[in-house]
Amino acid sequence: MPDVATHAHLHPGGVLDWVGMDGIEMPVHFDAGNGDVQRASAKVGAFVDLGQPDRRGIHMSRLYLLADEYLAARPLDAPLLESLLRAFLVSQQGLARRARVSLRFDLLVRRAALRSGHAGWRAYPVFIDARLDSDGFRLELGTEVTYSSTCPASAALSRQLIQQQFARDFDAAAPLEHAAVLAWLGSERGIVATPHAQRSVARLAVRFVDGAPLKLIALIDRVEQALGTPVQTAVKREDEQAFARANGANPMFCEDAARRIQHALDDDDTIADFHVRLEHRESLHPHDAVAQASKSMPGKARRDRRSAIELADHV
Known part of the structure; x- marks a missing residue:
């Protein structure tokens, strides 16, 4: 049957960076580093460049069939994806010199x-x-960690208002009674102001050193431990109280959160490079507070190392 896409054509010629398909619906299997292979519904992108300016198009259906074949073969890892990309190039019969595959899916973790x-x-x-x-x-492997962030400035201003209320309610010249102070602290007058907090998101893109396994759960654990206040799942009153205590002991600006993650990932020798974007979706403002950080490179000037995973697109 004729394949007009690969014929020479009279249209304007040009080399194209990427050609292919995105949003392909396929199942994948993934071990996040705990030995539990999960099956997930993924959206897959399959691309090659078109390096021949006189050729009209590529063999798209071959990319689809190869992705279907390889991704069903075994759990995702770096060797599997490299083999798939090499097969992409072979399938194009000299039309392409570069290949790319992207995958998006959810990982379920018991917390x-x-x-x-x-x-x-x-x-x-x-x-x-x-x-x-x-x-x-x-x-590159990317994920998102959602956490709670309490504003340090708002916490300090709230403490000042509580001090002022205490000064109005208790005469400085009169002796303090333990029972009266304890009751005051448990009343609404003892908490006349509360600091604002918000649900916040850390978006990560990580490139591991060659040969390192894709231990995603260990990466998530490291980031959540650095932040201290990841969002919770099952919550009873004692859990909510513990969460309130953690937030009170752990106020942070977005700059603080970014540096915490930066230090935590810098200490991991299996990570060759990373980029992180923090968004504090403030309850005070209608806009977000944002900070970005990447791996510390001794002897090199700080620069914006743009990740292949466009973090801002995965909201």
Whole structure:
């Protein structure tokens, strides 16, 4: 049958960066590093460049069939995706020199409550971007961590208002009675102001060193421990109280959160590079507070190392 897409054509010629398909619906299998292979519904992107300016198009259906074949073969890892990209290039019969595959799906992780002994599920989005070109194979793994952030400035202003209310309610010249102070602290007058807090998001893109496994759960755990206040699943009153205590002891600006994650990931020798974007979706403002950080590179000037995974697109 004729294949007019690959014929020479009279239209304006040009080399194209990427041609292919996005949003392909396929199942994938993924071990996030705990030995539990999960099956997930993924959206897959399959692309090659079109390096022949006189050729009208590529063999798109071959990309689809190869993705279907390889992604069904075994759980996702770097060797599997590199083999898939090499097959992409072979399938194009010299039309392409670069190949790319992207995957988006959710990972379910069981999380224990803070105090009660209950547990619940958290769905972490997973983004994988793998490329093969003249520089070799590169893979980036991305995810999001949602957490609570209490504003340090608002906390300080709230404490000042509580001090002022205490001064109005208790005469400085009169002796303090323990029972009266204790009752005051438990009343609404003892908490006349509260600091504003908000649900916040850390978006990560990580490139592991060659040969390192894709231990996503360990990465998420490291980030959540650095932040201290990840969102919870099952919550009883004792869990909510523990969460309130953690927030009170852990106020942070977006700059604080970014530096915490930066230090935590800098200390991981399996990570070759990373980029992180923090968004504090403030309750005070209609806009977000944002900070970005990347891996510390001794001896090199700080620069904006743009990730292959476009973090801002995965809201």
